[in-house]
Every structure is written in structure tokens, then in C-alpha cells.
Amino acid sequence: MSWVLGVDSGGSGLRAALADAGDLTGHGARAGTGGPRNGSVALPYAAAASSREPVRTGSAGIDAGHLLEQLVPMARDLLERAGAGRLSAVVIGAAGMATLGGPLRAELPAALESALGVRRLVLAADAVTAYAGALGSRAGAVVAVGTGTIALGTDLTVWRRADGWGHLLGDCGSGAWIGRAGLEAGLRAHDGRRGGSAVLLDRMESVFGPASKLPGFLYPRSDRPAVLAAFAPDVARCASDDPVAAAILARAAGHIAEAAAAVCPPPDEVPDGCEVALTGGLLKLGEPLLGPLRRELAGQLPHARQVASAGDPLSGALRLAGELAAGELRLPAHPTLLHVPGGTRPGDCQDPNR
Template sequence: MTGHDVPHAPEHVVAVDVGGSGARLLAVPVPDGAGPADDTASTPVSLTGRPVRITATGSDAADVVAELVDALARRRPGLRVAAAAVSVTGLPSLVPDPGALHAVLRDAGARSTAVAADALAAHLGALGGRAGAVAAVGTGAIVLATDLRRRWHRADGWGHLLGDLGSGSWIGAHGLRAAVATHDGRPGPASPTLLAAALERFGPVEGWPAALYGRPDRAHVLASFTPAVADAAAAGDLVAHGILHDAGTHLAESLAAALRPGIPPLAAVTGGVLQIGEPVATPLRARLRALRPDVRLVDADGTPLDGALRLARSLADPHDGDLVEPHDTWLTVRATTHPSPAPAGKEIRP
């Protein structure tokens, strides 16, 4: 994308958030005082894309980002990109080399690019650049506690087979397990409500293994059952309510585990699971208070997309380039050109 066909078109910063439930892109003009205020080329562009897929070779996040930047080029021909940042799930375990993502952004014309783990983007969005801990809870769940400089501590984020406790995929999976237990007639609390909801969504129980086990988007499919668990809990289903209570407890325990010495006792939680409300939030607050009474739990300022946008703006503005130190695991930054020297301590990879 170049600006040759759009005279006086402002440069934009581009933020992309790629996750297990979908992807979003936001392109925002960089204020420069040029052009009329009502110029179409000066308005932000917002796009949505598909969820990331996990295959035997890893994540296809680079393909998701390529699809979105292609859609941006069609929507806004001639758009110039000063800087771009991607928040991506699965970094670094399922996206071992962020180079492909940098290449996609560079092909879109971005002079400076950043590829951040979704946990870091969630942190920057939720705490607005402050040090502390953030639990990012969507399809998966991960907690990152950091001072954004030298201290980096992680809890969970190990995927739906090994962890992601309290996440959408965890809640959905436990809802389906409860439905299967009810179907089998096993001893213990039964949930006809969850069984009925699962049968309506997935068909006969005998077909569930084949429908789930071989899917590359299995975590997303499991998370898609979370609203049914929330609805059942709201209707008084004790099994569903117990699942949500345990989800909140797990999230609090992950926050407490990540908040190591040297990290301010400040925390926030962000992500779609929090939309369930008090059935998750109440046990989360209670367990965190019991484990770490010194921690101040605050409302999230913004989303991972907001965090990616903050990163992109810091790259475009040389006076705001020290938002966060690059890190082999959490953030890589690259620049094809840089008119002014990089801020002290800023790693710019050619």
C-alpha cells in the first residue's frame, strides 16, 4: 500500500489482534494537520477476520494477518502505514518464528513493525503501560506479570490440553464433560440443562468425539459452548454455576502465582469470559484477596487490540518509543527505515 494515488493521504498506524475466537484490525491516521477533517482517507478503518487455526505445523496467524491487510488494501487503496503491531496468540510456543508476521506487515508498507504475544498486548491494553499483572481470558487464559523492562513472569497459557484454566475453552470443555456425565447417568450432580444445550448444538453424544478431536480449531469450538454454561448458571443450574466458580478461582490462583517479587501488586483481568459477570468475578476477587490481600485489582482500561495500537503508536512516534523493552519471548521489533535514532535500550532488528 502506497500513498501515490491518494494525494495528502495521512499515514496510519495499524494494530491487529489475532486470537482463537477471531481477529481484528484497526488502522488509525497519524495526526499531522494535513487534509480536511472530513476526508475519507483520514477516518479509521476497522476490520474483522477469522480465528487462528492450529495444525501439525503450528499456527497460521501469518495467513490471518495477510488476509486482513489485503482486505485493508481493498477497503482503503493507497493507505500509507507508518507502523504496525500484531498481537498474536500462541507466541512463542505455536508461533516459534515471528519473522513471517513481520514480513506480512512489511509487505503492507509498514516501516516499523512489532509482533507481541497476546498476553503482552492484553497487558498494555488493560493497564495502559503500567507495571503489574494481567490475566487475558478468552478462548485461552494466560497471566503475564511484568515491569515491562527486565522482570517477566508467566502463569498458565499452556493451551486447552495442558492448561488455560478458567478460559472459554476450559469452561466449555467442563460443560461438555458435565453433559456427558449426565448422559451416562454417573453418580454425582447431574445437569439436564447442559445436556440439552449440548445435544442441540452438537447432535447425539456418540458423534462428539469425531466432531471435536480432529478439528484444528478445537479450542474455539469448546469455547463456543461457554455461553450455554453461562445461561445455565443464570437459570439456576448448580453444576454450571460450580464450573464458573472454579473458573474464577483458577484465574485468581494464576494471578497470584505470576505476581513475583519486584512486580507492583497491581492486577487486571481482560477478555470475553469476563462478560459472564459476577459468577466468575466474585470467586476471582475472593480467592485473590485470600492469596494476596496486598494486590489491588482494577478494571481493565482497554483490550489487546488497544494494546497493539499503543505499541504501533510508540513505534511511529520516536518520542514515545520506550513503551516496553523488546523481549525474545514477548515482543520483537523491526524497522526497515528509522529517520531518527532508536531510543536507548530499544532493540531494533534489521
């Protein structure tokens, strides 16, 4: 057996799954045709584990020591539970890898080889493992929409990236963006300015208290994006009765489609047509967002096919680990988005912001 480990490190903690690479054969991502939704194709794995403690991030970037403290015992336990031997390949997908992953790229290869005997390793941005979970190793575009928004596309030669700039500079159409727009509309109504919504003002005050106290509650918080995103479902619930809330979701759909259009390979690069998938918790808002999103994708990407996401970032990490073990990694390497330690592959010198 060839044992592989997929790891997903994000804001809600660390998850890992162990599988026999042979069992992953034939379970490539399969796309549906029902438009943007978040389906799931279960991958066969021998054991899984998770921690609710997010890996710390410091001034130097993601804390490699803290990740190792959680991952190494978790991996050893998974191997023991499965009666497995040495790992053939490990793929770690981590939030912030592209911009804050320097310590991981510097420390993990030697540390994991010493602790677990790992020789084949990939360190990927969580957007890349989300891509692999959604589309596998096919050309196309994936937009991950949750608290933030980031889009990745590839023709299997280079990566294209759009947004993912955070709630102050971007993440347009995300949960944080929708929540902030809803709160602004409520405050406009409170002030008597144009563009306000009495419905959203009422909902805002029922959640956060008096409007005058909202800045003092929100601005000092370090988790502002999550607090803003928590109001997005309230905006969606108001959309059927409030044209301002409906317009906010329509604008969000336009931003998400713009990100997809920015990264989708053009028709001359993908003769069979570009596949576009969406993934992430924001899709749970349902038809108030998905209805306008289908229309925007059809209008902005008439040459693309909207397909269902096949799986989540953890399944994407497992898929990539299976390919890595077999020496068949097809997605393009990149110095920060998909880093293959000790190996140079086409695309290693790309601009990470393309």
C-alpha cells in the first residue's frame, strides 16, 4: 500500500485524512451540470482527525512549529489506527500560504522528513486545494466564497488569481462584503440618507443593539471579517421583502462572476471550454444569491460551463497527495501557491498575483 495524507489548515482548525493512494484511483473530481452549488463526492480514506485550534500566525508568517505540534501526533495516530507504515506523500493546504507561508516552506520539508519519513511533499494555498477538491486536475476556474473571496484558474500551464485581498481591500461579493453592505444600508436608514433600508436597520439593531453603538462594538475587534460575514445570512433573509437587500446580493453575484471571468482560461487555451465551479460556505445563502449568480455567470462567461463542486479543500489535498505519490501531479507548480520542495516544475517562476 502507498499511504498518503491530505491536510487542510484554516481558520476553524486543522483537519487531516489518511488514504491508500490506490483507493483514490478512479475517484477523480466529477463535475455536475446543475450550476453553482456545493455538492460533494466522498473520497475513500482509512482514517481522519481534526483539531479545532487554528494554527497560529505571527509577525513572521504562519507558525511552522505550532502546525508541527498538531500535525505530527495526528499523523502518527492516523497511521497507527490504519495499521499503515510510512507515508508516501503529504499535501498540506493552508489558509494564508501564498502570503504568509514562508516559515512553512522553510521548515516543514526537513521537519516532516525527520518526524514522519516524508519525502514527497506539496505545500499549497487553501485556494489551490479548494480548486483540486472542486475540479480535480482539470483546466478551469474555481471561486471560493466564504468570509472572503478568491478565484483561481488554470489552463494546466499557469495559474491566474483574482481577489483574495482581504475585507479592507477586496474580497468583493464575500460574506464580509455582503454583511458590511447590509450594515451600511441599515445605518443609511438610521441617518435618513438615500440608499438606506429600514428593514435592514431593524435586523441590524436586533442583532447588534442600537445603531449608535455599532462602531464601538465592531472596530476594536480582531475578527471583524467574521463578524461582518455573520450578518450576510440576515441580508439574504431580508431579500425577498426588501429591494435594498436584494440589490446587495445582486451586486455580490456580479463581483463573484467578475472574479471567475478574470481567471477563467480563454477559449483558445481550453478548446473543450472552461469549467467554472464555486465552493464555500456563502453558497448556503441559497436562491437569494444563487439566482442572480447563475445569471451573472451566464452573462459574463458565455463560453464557460457552470459545474458543481465535487468536494472540499480536504478532499482536494487528498487528490493531490494521490497524484504526488504516483508522480502524476498535473496542476502547475508555483513558488507560493503550489510549492513542491526540492523540485522545479513548469510555472515555478510565475507572478503569484496573475
